[in-house]
Amino acid sequence: MRRLLPHPLLTLTLVILWLLLVNQLSAGHLVLGALLGWLIPFVTSPFWPEQIRIRHPLTLLHYLGILILDIVRGSFHVARLILRGPARLRPVFVEVPLALKTDLAISLLANTISLTPGTVSAHLSADKRTLIVHTLDTGDAEALVAEIKQRYEVPLKKIFEEADESC
Amino acid sequence: MIDILLSLLILTGAIFTFIGSLGLARLRDFYTRLHGPTKATTLGVGCLLIASALYFSVRDEGVSVHEVLVTLFLFITAPVSAHLLAKAALHLKVRSLAPTPAPDSEAPSDPDFQRNPAD
Amino acid sequence: MLSTVIPIAYALVSLALVLSFWRLLRGPDAPDRILALDTLYVNTIALLVLLGIHLGSAIYFEAALLIAMMGFVGTVALCKYLLRGDIIE
Numbered sequence: 001m002r003r004l005l006p007h008p009l010l011t012l013t014l015v016i017l018w019l020l021l022v023n024q025l026s027a028g029h030l031v032l033g034a035l036l037g038w039l040i041p042f043v044t045s046p047f048w049p050e051q052i053r054i055r056h057p058l059t060l061l062h063y064l065g066i067l068i069l070d071i072v073r074g075s076f077h078v079a080r081l082i083l084r085g086p087a088r089l090r091p092v093f094v095e096v097p098l099a100l101k102t103d104l105a106i107s108l109l110a111n112t113i114s115l116t117p118g119t120v121s122a123h124l125s126a127d128k129r130t131l132i133v134h135t136l137d138t139g140d141a142e143a144l145v146a147e148i149k150q151r152y153e154v155p156l157k158k159i160f161e162e163a164d165e166s167c
Numbered sequence: 168m169i170d171i172l173l174s175l176l177i178l179t180g181a182i183f184t185f186i187g188s189l190g191l192a193r194l195r196d197f198y199t200r201l202h203g204p205t206k207a208t209t210l211g212v213g214c215l216l217i218a219s220a221l222y223f224s225v226r227d228e229g230v231s232v233h234e235v236l237v238t239l240f241l242f243i244t245a246p247v248s249a250h251l252l253a254k255a256a257l258h259l260k261v262r263s264l265a266p267t268p269a270p271d272s273e274a275p276s277d278p279d280f281q282r283n284p285a286d
Numbered sequence: 287m288l289s290t291v292i293p294i295a296y297a298l299v300s301l302a303l304v305l306s307f308w309r310l311l312r313g314p315d316a317p318d319r320i321l322a323l324d325t326l327y328v329n330t331i332a333l334l335v336l337l338g339i340h341l342g343s344a345i346y347f348e349a350a351l352l353i354a355m356m357g358f359v360g361t362v363a364l365c366k367y368l369l370r371g372d373i374i375e
Contacts, residue, residue, distance in 0.1 A: 023233040071242070075183060075210035078202050082190035091199050091264050114246030115209075120201050121246070122253035134253060136202045174291040177339070181295035184332045188302035191309050191325055197318055200309075204325040208302075212328055215295075215335045219347075222339050231344070234335075237351050241328065244358040248324055251365035256317040258369050 007048055011037040056159050063155045067112060074117035081118070081137050093122070094141045096131045096148055105160040106131075112152050119148070169225050176218035183211030196264045197256050205249040213238045292340050299336060303329045320364045327357030 005011060011034075018033035019025060041048070081089060096113075100106050106128060110121040113133055123132040138144050190203020216234040223231035306329055310322035331350045338346035 017236070020233050020236045023231060024229075071206075071210065075206045078190070078206045079183060079186045082186055082193065082203055082207070086193060086195045086199070089194070089199055089264075091196070093266065110250055111243070111246040114205060114249050115242070118202065120198075120205060120249050120253055122198070122250065123257050132257075134198045134201070136199055170287045174287050177288075177291050177295050177336070180332065181298040181336075184329060185298040185302045185305075188305040188309075188325055188329065191322060192305040197315060197321070200318065201321060204321060204328065208325060208328050212332045212335070215332050219335045219339055223344055226342065233347060237331070237347075237354050240351075240354050240358075241331075244354075245328075248358060248361040248365070251362060251369075252317050252321055252324075255320075255365045255368040256315070259315065259317065261315045261317055 005038070005041075007041040007045075010041050010048065013037075014040055059155050060159050063152075063159065066151070066155075067115070070116040074115065077117045078136065089137050090139065092135050092138055092141050094133050094135060094138075094145055096133055096145050098129055098131055099149070099153060100157055100161065101128075102160055105156050108160075109152055109156055112156075113148060116152075119144070169221070173218050173222055176214050176221070180211045180214030180218060183207045183214065185211075187211060197261045198253065198263050201249055201253060205245050209241055209245045212241060216241075292336065295336055296333075296340075299329060299332050303333070316368055320361060320368075323364075324357060324361045327353055327360075 014037035015030075015033040018036055019029060022029050098106060098109070100109060106124065110124065110131060113119050113121045113131070118136040118138070120134050121131055122134045124130075125132070133148070135141075135144060184207075187203040187206070187208030190207065191200050194200045194203070216238045220231055220234035223234075303326065306322050306325040310319055310326065313319055331353055334346045334350045334353070338344060338350075
């Protein structure tokens with residue numbers, strides 16, 4: 001099974017991408033998409049050294065829900081700040097200490113931070129322990145760090161890393 | 168009904184696209200400018216693309232979803248380019264309104280960097 | 287309804303293009319210009335999508351997809367250049 005289908009998630013993603021790209025759902029395209037989805041992981045296998053395991057699919061769905069909501073909220077927030085003018089902004093760099101260890105989880109956290117209210121991730125320290133984040137407007141840097149950790153890091157850790165500790 | 172929804176989506180999309188560029192032109196230092204295009208513009212274009220998907224789905228009596236592809240692509244790539252730009256700006260020590268964090272001592276922050284001592 | 291909204295949207299997106307272009311010319315630093323260029327790509331995608339709805343043609347979608355991909359690759363390459371002084375290692 002593992003040898004025949006090295007990356008089931010990648011295969012599924014590729015099939016969906018193919019169907020979106022041709023913009024129609026027919027048996028022929030489904031077969032062609034499945035063939036491509038099966039073949040491409042073999043050709044590109046050197047790029048995927050590790051298997052991705054999702055431990056809590058429901059938490060992932062919940063996380064995606066929060067993420068979409070926060071993207072909309074964040075855009076409105078930034079739009080209001082821009083319209084209010086540059087004079088009243090309080091930009092600050094904050095350092096977020098990371099509890100995440102895998103590369104995938106860290107990059108997802110960084111992307112989430114960039115898409116959500118008033119923050120852009122700017123730099124990851126060489127030892128992967130702290131993430132430097134720029135915020136557009138904040139009065140309380142510590143509360144912001146606590147919110148990032150609570151809202152995004154905890155679910156990500158649960159989804160991608162909890163299994164590593166138990167096995 | 169669909170018409171009103173479409174108009175609303177197009178208008179919101181255009182307004183957000185405009186606000187993103189307004190932020191780019193109006194704010195005072197690079198790091199604050201970074202926020203407008205990454206968030207407001209991305210959501211604006213996302214709205215326009217969803218409007219387009221809706222429009223073609225209604226007009227052609229079939230589902231047109233390939234716009235979702237561009238939307239997803241933009242939402243995945245926008246934070247990546249923002250992160251790289253911020254990293255480049257920190258590296259070049261671009262003028263900033265907020266005090267910039269201390270760089271990781273004198274050593275180049277990127278471990279790969281040390282492989283090219285010629286730079 | 288749609289015919290009144292689309293010209294307004296055209297105007298807003300064109301203004302956005304002008305503002306980004308102004309930032310591209312003005313700088314002052316290289317990252318500012320790259321950011322402005324990236325915003326120009328995204329604004330162009332918005333303009334193409336609007337054009338597609340206006341003319342009722344799905345052809346412009348492919349162009350938008352290509353600009354999105356090439357724009358991202360270009361931005362990443364320019365950032366890499368600023369970070370390393372070199373693109374291909």
